[in-house]
Amino acid sequence: MGELGLGEQLSALRIPDLDATLGDVARVRVALSGGAAAVEALVGIPAGAVRPWAEDAIAAELARSGYRLGRLDIQQRIATHAVQPSLSPLPNIRNIIAVGSGKGGVGKSTTAVNLAVALAQDGARVGLLDADIYGPSVPMMLGLHGRPDSPDGKSIEPMRAHGVVAMSIGLLVDQDTPMIWRGPMATSALSQLLNDTRWGELDYLIVDLPPGTGDIQLTLAQKIPVAGAVIVTTPQDVATLDARKALKMFEKVEVPVLGLVENMAVHVCSQCGHAEHIFGDGGGQRMAVQYGVPLLGSLPLDVRVRELGDVGSPIVTSATETATVHSYKMTARRLAVQLSGRRQVASPLSVSLLS
Incomplete structure (x- = not known):
């Protein structure tokens, strides 16, 4: 041969x-x-x-x-992939990926943080933008403290943790300060966080959206070049009902949905090993089939995800390769695979290594 x-x-x-x-x-x-x-x-x-x-x-x-x-x-x-027809990719960020959900409480921020860290562990240059202006949680989940630097009084240096550079409104205000802002102020803050942060060269910028389909999501879709979106849901019908709305919103604004992540899919008792589908069984898979999008992963309900997130150590940084850690890492890799198969702005795969 x-x-x-x-x-x-x-x-x-x-x-x-x-x-x-x-x-x-x-x-x-x-x-x-x-x-x-x-x-x-x-x-x-x-x-x-x-x-x-x-x-x-x-x-x-x-x-x-x-x-x-x-x-x-x-x-x-890692190539730069196509974004909404009316926009062009940012010169220093190859791919912006939005992580959204139809409702709160499904583990969207936990998923976004662990996906970002897992991609960085595999060798990508990754940023994480906390776009949940009213309820920023990324600083706590990454273990970030203090204020970011501003070398010129105009731009902001992102903070770094676990191989990821990150920015959040939670790093710029006191922890207990509520953001009592109307929609235009919140969307303006999102644009500033994106455009004024000195991200450097990134392969992926993961954007952790607030739940729902409101002003911030529309601003992201209309003004920010997004290569793809990930929808996080839990298996029960009420969660997938709201997740469907988020999926349809991204479709309407011409942001491709790269796949679904089903969180809290199964709980395995740490004492006896009994597996129980507390929030129902197979809701994410049924939704994926109905809308013709991939199910990127089914993540278990694991108390260590919460415990480690509360102290700023995402579960994927754990030294022990548990089933939960493996699930998160494989979900991040499937996300990268789905994006790599979409239309590229300029394909680096055309470069020959043997020339």
């Missing part, structure tokens, strides 16, 4: 837990020298999603065709 055939063969390898092949997320090239193959992959998602699996899987596939793996080079090139 020649180099081209081997490249196609390797591209067909399926990545565990991601419902994607290597070729779905990477441009694969093979160069043969005797019985050895040099393999290079230009990956359009955070490379940490591929590296732990790739070497053994590629070596085993090559061995079936009579070659040994001489060299494996994996490089990451």
Whole structure:
């Protein structure tokens, strides 16, 4: 088999837990020298999603065709993806991803924080914007304290935690100060937080929206270039009913919905191991099928998610790879895969590593 055939063969390898092949997320090239193959992959998602699996899987596939793996080079090139037709992507932020929900109390902020940190752990440059002006919770969940710096009196340096740069109105006001603002003031604050923060170069900016479909969501859709949205829900019918409204809102403003995240899907008793669907069973999956969007993940109801979030240590930073940690990490990776398959403004995957 020649180099081209081997490249196609390797591209067909399926990545565990991601419902994607290597070729779905990477441009694969093979160069043969005797019985050895040099393999290079230009990956359009955070490379940490591929590296732990790739070497053994590629070596085993090559061995079936009579070659040994001489060299494996994996490089990451995350593209800028298309946004709403009336807007253009920001020059320093490749992809803005909105995380929304139809109602409060479904774990949207917890999900946004853990997705952002998980993407950073896989090697992406990630920012997190807390757009919940009235109820900012990101500073507590990331363990951020104090005030951000303003080097020139006009722009703001984001604060950093767990590999993510973050900005929130909660970092600029006292913790107990209520934001008693009408809609225009809140939406103006969101625009300022986005535009005045010195984000640097980012692959992803995760925006944690307030629940519902109000002024801030409309401002985001009309004025901020968004590459895609994620809807967080819980399984019960009343939550998915509201999540449907959020999904339809994004569709109307031409922001693609990358998928659903079903939170609190199942509780496993820490004492006896009994699994119970406290909030119902399968609501997220049924909604995903009905609207033709992927179910990115079903996250368990785990007390440690709350305990660690309260002390500023997102569950994905835990040293122990529990089922909950694994669920969050795989959800973040599936999100990256879904975005990578959408139309790109300029494709870095066209760059050849072998030239």
